[in-house]
Amino acid sequence: MSKHVLLVEDEPNIIEAVSFLLSRDGWSVSTHSNGHDAADVIRAKNPDVLVLDVMLPGRSGFDILEDIRSEGVCRDVPVLMLTARGQTKDRERAERLGATRFMTKPFSNAEIIETLHELSGS
Amino acid sequence: MRRETLTGSRIRERRLINGQKQADLARKAGISASYLNLIEHNRRRIGGKLLLDIAAALEVEPMSLSEGAEAALLGALREVAALNPSADCELAQVEEFAGRFPGWAGLIEALAQRQSSLEQTVVSLTDRMTHDPQLAEALHDMLGAVTAIRSTSSILVETDKLEPEWQDRFHRNINEDATRLTEGSQALVAYLNNETSDHQQVTTPQDEIEAFFQRHGYHFALLENGGSDKQAQDGIESMIASAGDLLVSASARAQVQRLLARYWSDAQAFGFDAMLDDVSIMGLEPASIAAKREVDIGLVMRRLASVPGPILQPLMQDSPYDIAEAGLGLAVCDSSGTLTMRKPLPRFALPRFGAACPLWSLYQALSRPLIALRERSQLSGRDGAPFETLAFAAPVSIPQFGAVPLLESHMLMIPLSASGAAQSIEPPRPIGISCRICPRDDCAGRREPSILASGV
Numbered sequence: 206m207s208k209h210v211l212l213v214e215d216e217p218n219i220i221e222a223v224s225f226l227l228s229r230d231g232w233s234v235s236t237h238s239n240g241h242d243a244a245d246v247i248r249a250k251n252p253d254v255l256v257l258d259v260m261l262p263g264r265s266g267f268d269i270l271e272d273i274r275s276e277g278v279c280r281d282v283p284v285l286m287l288t289a290r291g292q293t294k295d296r297e298r299a300e301r302l303g304a305t306r307f308m309t310k311p312f313s314n315a316e317i318i319e320t321l322h323e324l325s326g327s
Numbered sequence: 328m329r330r331e332t333l334t335g336s337r338i339r340e341r342r343l344i345n346g347q348k349q350a351d352l353a354r355k356a357g358i359s360a361s362y363l364n365l366i367e368h369n370r371r372r373i374g375g376k377l378l379l380d381i382a383a384a385l386e387v388e389p390m391s392l393s394e395g396a397e398a399a400l401l402g403a404l405r406e407v408a409a410l411n412p413s414a415d416c417e418l419a420q421v422e423e424f425a426g427r428f429p430g431w432a433g434l435i436e437a438l439a440q441r442q443s444s445l446e447q448t449v450v451s452l453t454d455r456m457t458h459d460p461q462l463a464e465a466l467h468d469m470l471g472a473v474t475a476i477r478s479t480s481s482i483l484v485e486t487d488k489l490e491p492e493w494q495d496r497f498h499r500n501i502n503e504d505a506t507r508l509t510e511g512s513q514a515l516v517a518y519l520n521n522e523t524s525d526h527q528q529v530t531t532p533q534d535e536i537e538a539f540f541q542r543h544g545y546h547f548a549l550l551e552n553g554g555s556d557k558q559a560q561d562g563i564e565s566m567i568a569s570a571g572d573l574l575v576s577a578s579a580r581a582q583v584q585r586l587l588a589r590y591w592s593d594a595q596a597f598g599f600d601a602m603l604d605d606v607s608i609m610g611l612e613p614a615s616i617a618a619k620r621e622v623d624i625g626l627v628m629r630r631l632a633s634v635p636g637p638i639l640q641p642l643m644q645d646s647p648y649d650i651a652e653a654g655l656g657l658a659v660c661d662s663s664g665t666l667t668m669r670k671p672l673p674r675f676a677l678p679r680f681g682a683a684c685p686l687w688s689l690y691q692a693l694s695r696p697l698i699a700l701r702e703r704s705q706l707s708g709r710d711g712a713p714f715e716t717l718a719f720a721a722p723v724s725i726p727q728f729g730a731v732p733l734l735e736s737h738m739l740m741i742p743l744s745a746s747g748a749a750q751s752i753e754p755p756r757p758i759g760i761s762c763r764i765c766p767r768d769d770c771a772g773r774r775e776p777s778i779l780a781s782g783v
Contacts, residue, residue: 216471216474218479219475219478221496222475222478222479222500226478226482290463290467310470311470312478314482314485
């Protein structure tokens with residue numbers, strides 16, 4: 206049975222490319238593109254791995270991460286955070302809030318696939 | 328730094344003007360001629376009673392021998408030493424050093440000033456990268472497009488036997504993202520060019536507003552000459568329309584419109600000639616002027632800040648102020664402390680981003696509304712410029728039972744001359760511009776480390 210990855214990202218063409226890439230790699234992919242209700246969607250879908258962008262419309266990825274780590278079924282889900290800002294303080298903040306990995310845009314296809322395999326233990 | 332500006336040189340110069348022999352002056356001052364010779368050649372420190380005796384023998388004021396550039400140089404050297412404690416400078420010999428090697432001392436001061444200027448540039452650039460939302464948004468968009476292009480193009484290159492419909496879709500996506508990237512990069516270049524092509528470094532709506540007001544010297548003769556509301560409104564719109572690339576954002580234009588409408592209203596309530604008359608009679612006393620004219624103190628402060636320095640200074644004969652260059656500075660904030668009107672001075676910059684120094688009387692006035700505050704203050708840092716600040720906060724909302732009124736606070740910054748600052752009995756209160764460029768480590772109001780003190 207394929208592993209389930211949820212991609213929370215607001216750039217439609219990134220969503221399409223990464224979804225295609227991961228699907229061809231054998232993942233079951235679902236996506237969501239706004240921050241308002243992302244925490245509820247994440248809990249409802251309860252993925253094996255979560256890919257979470259930092260800058261989202263409505264609510265930041267940091268706030269969403271803090272929310273899902275505080276309670277519910279996704280407290281321990283591996284989270285790969287994506288950001289266009291590679292600043293150390295952002296990385297430290299992500300780690301403090303419970304991110305498993307942190308990746309700076311632009312990333313390569315090989316990087317994201319390799320990282321997701323590591324996070325899912327597959 | 329010329330040697331002639333030092334105390335010993337001044338003594339020698341005055342003695343020669345008086346036609347006195349060195350031996351005669353030495354005898355009158357109760358010292359040997361050889362010792363006076365050392366003093367005149369700035370080889371020995373002089374102060375206290377001996378300076379008074381020599382001044383008396385020369386029949387001049389002691390201050391005329393010691394004030395001015397020498398004190399400024401010594402102050403600058405001490406400050407450079409304090410900011411570089413690891414250098415372990417011999418502070419006890421600073422006067423001897425400045426006296427014996429005035430050229431080197433002057434060079435150190437000049438280099439320190441140059442360093443300060445560069446540090447401020449770094450602060451400005453750092454703040455822009457950190458806080459400029461337009462720049463952050465533009466970079467985020469561009470990196471998003473780059474990420475999509477990179478991922479999509481890799482799929483096209485690396486995927487064997489990609490279905491035609493997927494190929495078409497990804498080609499279309501790349502085209503979209505490439506277009507977006509092109510537009511974004513062009514907009515970013517235009518934005519940065521705008522900033523670098525103008526001496527005023529226009530980058531944000533607040534910068535645009537400041538550049539516009541600076542171009543007009545914060546004085547709008549068109550709005551001082553009476554006329555109808557319609558004429559004033561037409562004049563304001565004409566000025567905004569002719570501002571060209573100074574006012575590029577809708578936000579800046581809207582704010583300038585509001586500020587100029589207020590300027591017009593202020594000028595109607597308190598005319599320019601009446602203001603000059605009041606200042607020449609009453610001095611820089613906004614509260615007294617406001618009482619006489621039955622207008623708000625804040626209005627008087629805004630009006631005073633609009634008077635060009637060359638007009639204001641002659642009205643203030645024998646005043647302790649040094650306002651000929653740029654007149655009075657002004658900062659206005661709302662109840663949140665956000666600066667809503669800024670007129671910086673050459674030696675009293677106002678922060679472009681982030682919050683200002685919490686020690687300003689502007690903010691103290693917010694907690695003591697309707698009390699007029701006046702104090703002598705000195706800016707931290709190498710310049711250490713002395714100022715007198717007048718601050719006053721008053722409600723701007725209609726009072727209602729059970730509701731805390733919104734306040735607006737005004738602060739006038741009045742540069743003091745060196746002699747004016749020396750007249751102060753109480754030591755001036757140290758203040759800063761903002762924490763990031765303030766070297767005072769022991770400040771209770773510090774919010775973040777200083778980039779100057781710690782290199783953060």
